[in-house]
Amino acid sequence: MAGRLGIVFGLALGLLLALLPGTALGEPAADAAKHALWADVDFKISRLHGEIGFGELSPAVRDALHGVPRDQFVPERQRRHAFENRPLPIGFGQTISQPLIVAIMSELLAIEPGDSVFELGTGSGYQAAVLDALGARVYSVEIIPELAERARDTLDRLGHGGVETRVADGYFGWPQAAPFDAIIVTAATDHVPPPLLQQLKTGGRMVIPVGSRYSTQKLVYIAREPDGTLRTREILPVTFVPLTGGH
Ligand code: SAH
Numbered sequence: 001m002a003g004r005l006g007i008v009f010g011l012a013l014g015l016l017l018a019l020l021p022g023t024a025l026g027e028p029a030a031d032a033a034k035h036a037l038w039a040d041v042d043f044k045i046s047r048l049h050g051e052i053g054f055g056e057l058s059p060a061v062r063d064a065l066h067g068v069p070r071d072q073f074v075p076e077r078q079r080r081h082a083f084e085n086r087p088l089p090i091g092f093g094q095t096i097s098q099p100l101i102v103a104i105m106s107e108l109l110a111i112e113p114g115d116s117v118f119e120l121g122t123g124s125g126y127q128a129a130v131l132d133a134l135g136a137r138v139y140s141v142e143i144i145p146e147l148a149e150r151a152r153d154t155l156d157r158l159g160h161g162g163v164e165t166r167v168a169d170g171y172f173g174w175p176q177a178a179p180f181d182a183i184i185v186t187a188a189t190d191h192v193p194p195p196l197l198q199q200l201k202t203g204g205r206m207v208i209p210v211g212s213r214y215s216t217q218k219l220v221y222i223a224r225e226p227d228g229t230l231r232t233r234e235i236l237p238v239t240f241v242p243l244t245g246g247h
Helices: 002-019 027-047 059-067 076-081 099-108 126-133 145-157 194-198
Strands: 088-091 094-096 116-120 137-142 164-167 180-185 200-210 217-224 230-238
Touching: 027 059, 027 099, 059 099, 059 126, 076 088, 088 145, 099 126, 099 200, 099 217, 099 230, 116 126, 126 137, 126 145, 137 145, 145 164, 194 200
Parallel strands: 116 137, 116 180, 137 164, 180 200
Antiparallel strands: 088 094, 200 217, 217 230
16 A cells, blocks of 8 residues: 555656656656757758758767757756757847757868867857867857856856857957857858958858848858858758847
């Protein structure tokens, strides 16, 4: 009798915990959710082959993604959703990008260890941590001081202290650290900021969502060829929060 009561109590407690908003997933559930997330990303990337130009992630990008705990970059009440393949709110009207899009952008940048990379839009710090895990020297700029501060704490706590961050309008890049092997813009703009093009090395790669803030944008890939000319390719439709600032 007592045993059965214990089971009933246990089940009820389990159900209650599962339904409580804001509780993190238990470890086995989190592992399963993580596994399902990255399997979903792999599947979607294989389906997008024709548009994005590759059908699978390189081992380096896959290892980096699998190694960075996305749940640590979202506010506590979003933790239980951290391994779902969608953007999540991080406060101040901003979002952490969808894992699929982080994966595609990271792959397109073709990071080699030691590359210097500029990120416009630190947000949660998640994308910066993935780039750091790929061995890049990361310079990331965020315009909202509170987000920048929180990202700084998270990056330090998770061993990504090497990521350079600062509060500024990223439209102007980071002239003191330029030029860059790669540039990633994680907020939507209706044009490619000229200062960023100027700060892209010969042989460098940029990914940027271009288009109206009121509709979906196009993820655009830009490479500066060895002869200095720019080669541009539209990758796929995306939805990002808008670039802000007084530029
Ligand atoms: N890369 C982030 C997602 C960022 S969302 C992550 O991994 O979590 C886009 C971010 O760009 C927001 O935090 C927003 O505040 C920031 N942003 C918007 N306009 C900006 C600007 N002009 N300069 C710097 N950051 C900007």
